[in-house]
Amino acid sequence: MEKIKKIMIHSLDNKNINKLNNYLANINDKNKTELTFDDGLYSQYKYFNYLKDVNLKKIYFISTGIIRPLLNIPNNKILSSEICHSNAFANDFNDFMNYDEIFNLNNPYLNSFIGLHGHYHILFLGKTKSGKRTKYKVSIFNKIKELSYLEFFQLYRDDVIQMKNSYINKKIQIRHFCYPYNIEIPLYRDLIYKYLDTDKKFIFYGNEREDLEHL
Numbered sequence: 001m002e003k004i005k006k007i008m009i010h011s012l013d014n015k016n017i018n019k020l021n022n023y024l025a026n027i028n029d030k031n032k033t034e035l036t037f038d039d040g041l042y043s044q045y046k047y048f049n050y051l052k053d054v055n056l057k058k059i060y061f062i063s064t065g066i067i068r069p070l071l072n073i074p075n076n077k078i079l080s081s082e083i084c085h086s087n088a089f090a091n092d093f094n095d096f097m098n099y100d101e102i103f104n105l106n107n108p109y110l111n112s113f114i115g116l117h118g119h120y121h122i123l124f125l126g127k128t129k130s131g132k133r134t135k136y137k138v139s140i141f142n143k144i145k146e147l148s149y150l151e152f153f154q155l156y157r158d159d160v161i162q163m164k165n166s167y168i169n170k171k172i173q174i175r176h177f178c179y180p181y182n183i184e185i186p187l188y189r190d191l192i193y194k195y196l197d198t199d200k201k202f203i204f205y206g207n208e209r210e211d212l213e214h215l
């Protein structure tokens with residue numbers, strides 16, 4: 001079976017969309033390309049009107065704990081995913097989609113699906129622009145390196161159980177999961193099988209994807 005090419009997309013703006021357009025104009029076999037959108041950023045929702053007509057499988061990966069409250073006005077300024085996460089870790093969720101927006105993107109007729117992307121988007125590590133790893137200076141996440149194995153286990157188990165109990169998981173059939181920061185932790189996958197995906201139907205996404213920024 002030929003490999004499926006998976007494109008990873010974060011914030012969207014006109015420049016990115018043009019880049020994607022150019023890329024899509026030059027691919028031959030559209031059945032072998034998927035578009036994956038990470039983090040539930042509001043900018044992705046803004047461009048859905050355009051993207052919904054793109055005849056490729058589209059998956060929007062949402063962290064179930066990082067969702068804009070329904071009454072909040074979205075921030076219209078387009079920021080990088082890392083800055084949006086820093087804001088979220090400081091309790092400002094206005095760079096992200098709300099439930100109504102998320103559920104609008106779940107439309108099999110448009111080949112568009114919601115996937116899960118953790119609850120806390122756990123990790124202490126992020127990448128700077130230069131590709132160097134850096135610590136997020138936030139809440140529990142800067143302590144994670146000091147956690148014992150048991151605490152680490154409990155944190156991931158809690159993350160999985162929160163995903164399982166989330167409104168998203170209760171409302172729609174989920175079949176896709178993407179590791180936060182593309183870091184494929186076997187313990188995380190095992191906990192997902194144990195609590196969330198007991199019949200092992202999920203398709204896992206991570207490192208194998210190609211960043212739109214680098215195409």
Ligand SMILES: [Zn+2]
Binds near residue numbers: 179180
């Ligand atoms: Zn992410």
